[in-house]
Amino acid sequence: MKADARRLSVHVPMIVLSLLAVFPVWWMVVTSLKPENEIFSTRLWPASPSLENYAYVLDAIPMIRILWNTFAMAAATATAQVLTGLCAAYALTRWRFRGASVAQGLIALSWLVPFQLTMIPNYVLATQLGLLNTIAGLVIPNAAAAFAVLVLTNAMRSFPKDLIDAARMDGAGHFRVLCEVVVPNLRAPLASLGVLVFISAWNEYFWPLLLTRRIEDTVVQIGLQMFMTQEGNQWGALMAAATLASLPILLLYLVLHRQIIESFMRSGIR
């Protein structure tokens, strides 16, 4: 009896919290199914559900193309940041060179530089290099990030040196050590960093706003903004677009949820 009560006292708050977490997603989907004159109804399910908002979104903006652009940009940015972060972290932790701590300090300081400060030089350079309206233009300025370097430097510092020394004594070069010894053992922080960078890139707004001039070259956050104007928000269409935009991330999570949860727990990244 006591055990049941205790279990109940644990489960009830968790069920309530889960419902609270799921409710906004539910509301987004429900709103996306409501016709215009039902948008402000508080019913939990529309009186006459329809897919007209989805049809409108797909007609009004090239949503599939935009989602593909966003996926390509986010995946490339995540891959690039993980790779550059990995190489930098290896160099900073394994190689002893003059000024190593200064280099690490400068990388850490660069984290504090706001995007607005580098935006114009980056934009001028991207224009001169012909990177306007390209995914490469969206990715290259974000291909290396202080956050990735610092996370992986910390992870590599706790990596057993003996393992690396043993591999070196066996004649492995730095690249082989990195690929065959370090990476397989750092899967958790690498995966969690990759997921964080992917989500951050997926939500990127200002840089794509500046760099892309055509709707078919842009990314999903700009697409969503198109349903929010000074003349009011098109809530039904906005929720339909947001539902479509969250589907790839949701699918990714459904496929990889075990690995993602495990990697977050092991790496300590919250």
Place this chain on the structure above:
Amino acid sequence: MLRRLCMTRSLSAALAATMLAAPAARAEMAATITEPVTITFYSYNLASAGLGKETTEGLIADFMAANPLITVEPVAAPSNEILSRVQADIVAGQQPDVAQLVFRDLIYAAKDLGAQPFEDLAGDELAVHAEGMVPNGLALGRVDGKTYGLAYTFSTPVMFINADLFRAAGLDPDQPPRTWAEVKAAGIAIHEKTGKHGFFPGAFGPIDGTFVYQSLVMSNGGKVREGNKLTYAEPAAAGAVTMLRDLRDSGAYADIDVAAHMDTFASGDLGMFLFTSAIQSRMQKAAEGNFELRVAAMPSFGDKPTAPTNSGSALFVLSQDPVKQRAAWELTKFLTSKYAYTQITSKIGYLPLRLDIVDDPQYLKDWVEANPMILPNLEQLTRLTPNVAFPGPNYRQVESMMKDAAAEAVLGSGDPVAVLKAAQERGQALMPADG
């Protein structure tokens, strides 16, 4: 918000350096286009899904079909980001040719962005093109006597009315309030008898409503600035704000989130809503099957005539190249032609700057007959009063401080005049010293 402010400031600084380095001499616009030329058109209508985008794309396509030597490359940016976009492209050497900018940026566009005055650019062609425009039409885009912007998509504040709430409160929707005293009485009646909200002006909050605030101020005989002197705390201007405060204290003024005024009205919970006619089609869709929507003219202060000012945007020619200037001028003429205003009014809901097309069966006559809700707004065009932009590099901060002070004066608990005076004093320090 802070990120946007920082972005605008860093762009302004970079742009100032670029403009200083640019050559001062300006070439004369080409007489004709003889070779293919490509120009850019920066538009915020293109950055919104729906009728604004479709209509603008249609107009661009029509223009290119009529002018085969000119290719227009559209560049989309949201209305609150479009200036930053134009600034960034000038800095990057991607000179914009035609830009749709909001009226608050008028003086900045004229003095710092390199916009070309149409009198210098087009000479007599401007007068020919302006024939048929409402008398104050050209004045909307004028700075120091020259026309830098041609009014493109714009409107004046109208009163949206929920007729069902009027009836439920024992009011007659066929006799909408004509004065602010009547608005107060109607607002109280709606609030007390239906439990819903009475009145709300779309003047404050994150959605730009400066034109509503300025319309109120000017309708009471006030001004927000005279020359470089801020005057929004002077008695007539402050009187408009104290009137709103009185509405709030009486319960006639809706106690709602300032960011949710449109949604509150669309949901049927607000009796009267003063805002741009550009939202009319959206409100019609929201009202369908829920409540009866009516539109009335902006109320007046007693028997003083109202002075409705304009929301929306003007077209600016920024081209430096003579051939592109000609192409840009041709595009500007097309986008402010009878045909274009017919499209803009009937499809998006903005006002036509040319009143002669309203009765012309070739243009808007049939549409106006089928959509009588536009009539109060058309009538207001006869009293159209240009929106007042602020000068100097700090113009956005000055306007922002004024809006915040007016909101605090109406929605806060302090003395409204004291709040306005304090803000005016602080704002004055940011205004240009001369003039």
